Amino acid sequence: MARAAGGGCRKEAAGWEGDEGQCDSGIESLRSLPGGREAPAGVEPPVPAEEPPAEERPAEEPPAEERLDSSYGSGALPEALPRLPAACGAEEPPPPAEGLSRRQLEALTFVSEDGDTLVHLAIIHCVPDVALCCIAQLPREVLEIQNDLFQTPLHLAVYLEQPSVVEALMHKGVNPGLQDRNGNTPLHLACEQQRLYCAQQLLQGTALPQGTAEPPEHHQDLQLQNWQGLACLHISTLKGNIQMMSLLLQSGANIDVQEGTSGKTPLHLAVECHNRRAVQFLLHNGAYVDAQMYNGCTPLHLAVGRRDTAIAAILSHSGADTLLRNMENETAQDLADGNDDLLALLPFDDLKISGKPVVCSE
Known part of the structure; x- marks a missing residue:
């Protein structure tokens, strides 16, 4: 008979332990009583027909693991994420990217079912401290990832008016000319939402001095049009x-x-x-x-x-x-x-x- 979902019984050398949860079968319920633990191992009756054989019991472990894995597909954050605030605390500066553990790197490069990275999510949930920490750790290519709506973290930082995040992303050298599903660059959004300070951050250093032969790697194209x-x-x-x-x-x-x-x-x-x-x-x-x-x-x-x-x-x-x-x-x-x-x-x-x-x- 199947075990309780909340946890199973375990078999020890001296008998069955069941203080925290009782088994479904009547025999095992008896053994879960205090008197059942004191029965000598030598006189323990053979395994009754109602109880699954010992070799079949471990086969029920995978469903518990499957339930754990399904939570990732539902958009839940991975286990390593709770460790991030400790790395970003004021008392201890974040470690360099080379010193990140594998689990920390997996957490930083997490992508949700909507295509959002951890930086996207930190901006969406208005946690700029976490976003700034991640920006400091991640390479530019990760910071330019577009979600399912083709929004980069820079799009979201402008739309939600988080100028400190905009500044950090621009200093990291991200491309400000990437367009979302409507063809809007972050500067288009700054104009539409009238985010003047964010626009100033985006346009800082845009005007080229006279005599400059080539624009920077990601030059802001002010004549670029959206899909309208x-x-x-x-x-x-x-x-x-x-x-x-x-x-x-x-x-x-x-x-x-x-x-x-x-x-x-x-x-x-x-x-x-x-x-x-x-x-x-x-x-x-x-x-x-x-x-x-x-x-x-x-x-x-x-x-x-x-x-x-x-x-x-x-x-x-x-x-x-x-x-x-x-x-x-x-x-x-x-x-x-x-x-x-x-x-x-x-x-x-x-x-x-x-x-x-x-x-x-x-």
Whole structure:
């Protein structure tokens, strides 16, 4: 008969011991009583039919081991993990990587069923001290492992705003250009979540001094687009974060970068968002006022089409060309037809024949 799950009986030279748990069979239950332990070994009756033969009892040990192994597949942490805090304590500095035991190395390189390493998990559970300890011990290749969502520890540290972990990973030399399942780099996430300090850590040393022949091994590509076609400056413009926009421009971002779906520049996006402050900021920093989308529309086309008189005035005063035509052969003046406020900004000071401008010379 099977033993109790919590623990089995063991056979000693002098008889059966069963104080902690009783066997299921009636005979063994009797032997578990105090009087049963004092019976001489010589008069112990033969093994009854109800009791499994001695050679069959050890066969029941593997299920206990199988139960132990199944806990690893369920995402539980390995046994060696509880030893990590001792190695990371303030009283004793962590040992060098060469001095790690095999069990410690296995714990540090643990990967969960979701593809998360121990560094991923420490960041996810907001335990930066453990993350920093692991970062100090592990090689860069392990720190660049992407989980099932293609997130690196750097992605998570930015998203959860853990700048000390971001700084440690950057000092370790990890690649900041790896993209997650949405095509976002950690810098894309910093712009989306408006993590200014994390963005500063990511961009530290990005701007190359004049005369530098080659970029560093992992150069931050500020024009890199995610799967929506957005570069970091597009995202920060959509968020209206002037500080982030300024940081990106200082680090070398292209102010007229076109997004991948329709060719809009940051100035187009600022106009679409009716963000006058962002429009003025971009124009003051040299944005091309007559930049055209793939369909030929300029920022002025968008402002007039949205009946935004204030932004149309800003663009007009910045020298926007009112006669540029889009693929529908429309100028900004054509789109303003019927709106007196916009028409006052775009006076018909040109001569047209059959809808085409005529250039007059003196």
